[in-house]
Amino acid sequence: MTQSTTQAAGPVSGPASGISHKRYFFEKFGITERLLERCLGEALSAGGDYADLYFESVSSTSIGIDESIVKSASQGVSAGCGIRVLSGERTGYAYTDELSTEKLLHAARTAALIASGPAKQPVVGFQETKAPSLYPAPALDLDSDLSKKLELVNRADKAARAFDPRITQVRASYADELRRILIAASDGTFASDTQPLARLNVFVLAKEAERTARGTSGGGGRVEIDFFETEKTPEHFAREAARQAILQLNAVAAPAGEMKVVLGPGWPGVLLHEAVGHGLEADFNRKKTSAFAGLIGREVASSKVTVVDNGTMPNRRGSLNVDDEGSATQETVLIENGILKGYLSDKLSSRLMNMPHTGNGRRESYQQIPMPRMTNTYMLAGEDAPEDIIRSVKRGLYAVNFGGGSVDITSGKFVFSASEAYLIEDGRITAPVRDATLIGNGPEALKYVSMVGHDLELDEGVGTCGKDGQSVPVGVGMPTVKLDRMTVGGTGR
Known part of the structure; x- marks a missing residue:
């Protein structure tokens, strides 16, 4: 896409x-x-x-x-x-x-x-x-x-x-x-x-x-x-x-240990949403409870990584003509070539932090107050062919779909379960695996991105994001991405 x-x-x-x-x-x-x-x-x-x-x-x-x-x-x-x-x-x-x-x-x-x-x-x-x-x-x-x-x-x-x-x-x-x-x-x-x-x-x-x-x-x-x-x-x-x-x-037990991991395009962007996106919402940074607090202008990812939040995409689940404070949504660059460029803000955070208002004030219903929330958050496409990314891995994991996951905003640590993943052996996708989990730290994980595919995809339209007891519809996405280092949890070898 x-x-x-x-x-x-x-x-x-x-x-x-x-x-x-x-x-x-x-x-x-x-x-x-x-x-x-x-x-x-x-x-x-x-x-x-x-x-x-x-x-x-x-x-x-x-x-x-x-x-x-x-x-x-x-x-x-x-x-x-x-x-x-x-x-x-x-x-x-x-x-x-x-x-x-x-x-x-x-x-x-x-x-x-x-x-x-x-x-x-x-x-x-x-x-x-x-x-x-x-x-x-x-x-x-x-x-x-x-x-x-x-x-x-x-x-x-x-x-x-x-x-x-x-x-x-x-x-x-x-x-x-x-x-x-x-x-x-x-x-x-x-x-x-x-x-x-x-x-x-x-x-x-x-x-x-x-x-x-x-x-x-x-x-x-x-x-x-x-x-x-x-x-x-x-x-x-x-x-x-x-x-x-x-x-x-017929899946085999997932291997355990530190290895190269390739994330498939589309829904695996949920890992980006949780591990990085929440940490870039302005209220967490205003309160200095985010691992990204005070890092604007500094390198927080590989130079191959550019991440945007875009509420203006037609018909997408996370898109809005106006946010819940009456401001038009926009496309906001969060990370550009590895450098942190800014946060997602609502009117309150924009005023208190003296920063641009990005049109990201959202609420679940009239019964709740608005707060900074993501819309459609994704990593931009790179220049690598997906098949070349797979061929570059001698031994690793190819994660295509994710189930549940959690992240600690303050530390940036995350744990995600992969609902569909495969072994990569000698540059080829081989056996499907079960019970694989990915464990890492958001601000650190993106520094190990070494290849980014040209095959950006967005999810099918199922994302619902929870924060402080409020749920709102969102979109996620990414191209095929190779991380040179990530901890995989599993019961196999």
Whole structure:
């Protein structure tokens, strides 16, 4: 997959425009600009540097099938508003799930009391954020497409079972949502968006004699249901999950020790996301709890490594026209040729650290405060041919897919389990291995990158990132990458 270029911000028209998004809240809930100004005035009535209002309305559907039987199905609609007041480093926050004038003003006064500080008057009037249109903004009908969504999971179930008789269990699920947001702030920010999100997942178990193995696959993005008919079908994900499970039935025990490791393109970028990306979020660096704190301008990786965070990629799971503080997203270079260039910031971190605002303020819902979060984070392609990278390794591990993992932000240490990996012997990919873990330190691991492929790929659209109890959709990616030194955990030789 080729690198996506940043789209310039500018006025947009049609159903995805800011005016259309704004009218949704104005017409459905009776919100007016005068009410927005009153709420901001109440929010700053006890003092403070800044206040914002985050309105949200979400319509969602989910369907789950297990053993060819629909085991779960739900539809829901929720709406609410979160009101934030900043005073120095102090944050006051309150929210309401009732969008009446009385409840909104009460929430504003509550946030004001929590974050009381030096007085500041809010601006009167707003300047609408100009942003690109990166994804469709469909009119969602919760009932009309339900049969189509059920058909998707049934097709996935049938395809996985047909792949091989050793597939003994299949679970498939589909989930989507349409999120509408409106943000108004005392600095004059006024922004709105309609954000679709859909995902199809397949999980399988395979059994042969006494050995069992599992496989998972899935994908989606900020797309409509037609994506799963024209781009990536249920059969595609089902066959991929089944292939992984069958492969693991005959896998050998992973070797243990320090060795050369080659990471495959695409989803292995999750290691980059966890081991490096979180450490480059501004709040951790403002508090000096990140292993990357104070290292801007210094070498933190091999000169072959350039890492970016890009929220402007059309239809990608981590992309946003505007972030949850009403700022247009952008492409931000984090590491360039091994040199740390900057951090991902929200408005608070940008102001307190006197650094550029990157449009990375994100939150799970109106019930939570925004914080610096990644969007689509990936390493840029290099110049090496993937086959040359494999041929350069006499003995090592080729990791193609990852399952769970964890990272200590302060130390940078990480542990990841590889759900699909192979031995590399004399420059050839040979036997699949099981129970392989990769152990390392984020700021150190990237210094051992010696070859970077020209085959950059992004993940299929399944990433969900957790931080401080909040989960948001993200994207990851990387080309084929060779690390000359990494610790592999396993039970083999």
